[in-house]
Amino acid sequence: MDKLHISGGIRLSGEVRASGAKNASLPILAAGLLADTPLTIGNVPHLHDVTTMIELLGRMGVGVTVGEGMHVEVNGGRLTTPIAPYELVKTMRASILVLGPLLARHGEALVSLPGGCAIGERPVNLHITGLEAMGAEIGVESGYIHAKAGRLKGARIVLDTVTVTGTENLMMAATLAEGRTVIENAAREPEVVDLAGCLNAMGAAVSGAGTDTIVIDGRERLGGCEYDVLPDRIETGTFLVAGAITGGRVRVRSTRPDHLDAVLAKLREAGATVETGPDWASVDMHGKRPVAVDIRTAPYPGFPTDMQAQFAALDSVADGVATIVETIFENRFMHMLELRRLGAELRIEGHTAVIQGVPRLSGAPVMATDLRASASLVLAGLVAEGVTDVQRIYHIDRGYECIEAKLRQLGASIRRIPGART
Ligand code: EPU
Secondary structure, eight states, rough: OOOEEEEOOOOOEEEEOOOBBHHHHHHHHGGGGOOOOOEESSSOOOOOOHHHHHHHHHHHOOEEEEGGOOEEEGGGOOOOEEEEEEEHHHHHHGGGGGGGHHHHSSSSSEEEEOOTTTTOOOOHHHHHHHHHOOOEEEEEEEEEEEEEEESOOOOOEEOOSHHHHHHHHHHHTTTTSEEEEEEEEEOOOHHHHHHHHHHHTOOOEEEOBBBSSEEOOSSOOOOOEEEEEOBBBHEEEEHHHHHHTTTTEEEEESSSSOOHHHHHHHHHTTTTTEEEETTTEEEEETOOBBBBOOBBBTTTSSSSSGGGHHHHHHHHHBBBBEEEEEEEETOOOHHHHHHTTTTTTEEEEETTEEEOOOOOOOEEEOOSSSHHHHHHHHHHHHHHHHHEEEOHHHHHHHOOOTTTHHHHTTTTTEEEEOOOOO
C-alpha cells in the first residue's frame, strides 16, 4: 500500500486550483441513470470514488465514456441490470445514490445494504422510508435492498434527520414520479443544489434546493444535458488550513468562497487574514501560530463535519484550548488518537474533544482511518518537526485529487512512496 512521506516544518506559500466536488460528482453521475439520452458532466475530479461510481454504472450496462479534462458521458439509455453489487457498495457507501434513480427509471433495484463504516453507523432508513412513501415496496434479502415500484407517486416526506445523500436520492426519484413531491427538513448543502441544477437542466422541475423544503414536480422523462460540477469546498478548505497551520499564505482559485462561510469565519478567528474574490479564497497567517478555535459541526450552512478533522490538526498546534463537538457522526474522532502519536495533547469525552494546543508536533508514522482523517494527518505532518509517514492513504485517494502534487506546488516536502508495506 502506498504511503505519504512528509518532511514537516515548511511554511506553505502559493496558489492551487480546486478540483470539482466529489460529493456533487457522485450524485450527478447517478443522475445519469434517470435520462434516456447521454448526460455529459464536466469538472469531474479524478478520484477513486468517482472511478467506483463509473464502474458501478458500467456494471448496470450503462455506457460511460471518460473524455479529455475529466468530462464523463453517462448514457443511461442503455441500462440493463439494476444491481449495485456488494463488492462495490462495500468500498463506497455513496453507491446507495443509485437506488432512487434505478427505482424511478427501471421500476426495480437491487442495491447491497452498506455495511459498517469507520465514522459511524450511517443507516439508510430515511432513504428507504422516503421511497416507500412514494409507493415503493422495499425489503431486505440476503444483504440486499430489493425495491420495486410501478411509477412512483409524489408524496410529502418529512425527514427525521437532515441527510445529504438521503435528500439527493429522494429528489432524484421524485423527478420521474407522478405528481408533486415535497421534501421537508431537506439538506441544504451546495452539492444538493448542484444536483438540482443538473436535474433541471435534464428537464426536471425541482425548486427550493438550498432551503429546507424542496418541491419536485414529476416528469414523464428526462434527457441528457451538459453540466459542470461545482468546485470542492472541502478540498478548498483543506488547502486553506494547510496554509494556516504552517503559518503560510495560500490562495485557492477556481472555487466558491460563498460555500465556505463557516470555515472562513473559523480561519479568521484563528488569526488568519482571509480574503476572497468571486472564485478564489486566500489565507495569510503572517508566520504566526494559530489561535485555538472551538468547533461544533452542523448541517450546512453550519460548520461541516468534513472539515472537523482538519481543524483538529490546526487546534493541535494552536495557542490555547479548543473544544471540538462532532454532532453528525458518532465515531469521527479516529484521527485524534493518531494526532496524539505526533504529540498532540487532547482528551475525548463522548462526542467532544478538548485539545490543548502545543507549540510543536514531532513527526511519526501514523495510520489513516478514513478520508478526512487522512487529510488531518497530512496537515499535522506538514507542521510537525521531522518526518511523518501517513500510511493507508488509499483513503485520501478516494477524495483528494493529486493531493501531494498540489501540496508540492505550495512548497511542501511530500512524496508518495508506492507499494510500501504498512
Ligand atoms: N442518517 C440516518 N438515516 C439515514 C441517513 C442518515 O440516521 O437514512 C444519519 C447519519 O447516520 C448521520 C446523519 O444522518 O448521523 C447525517 O448523515 P448524511 O446522510 O447526511 O450523510 P451522507 O449523506 O451519508 C454525506 C457526504 C459525507 C458527509 C455527510 C455529512 C456524500 C457522498 N457524502 O454523507 O461526506 O460527511 O454527508 O455532511 O455526499 C466525505 O466526503 O468524507 C464524507 C463522509
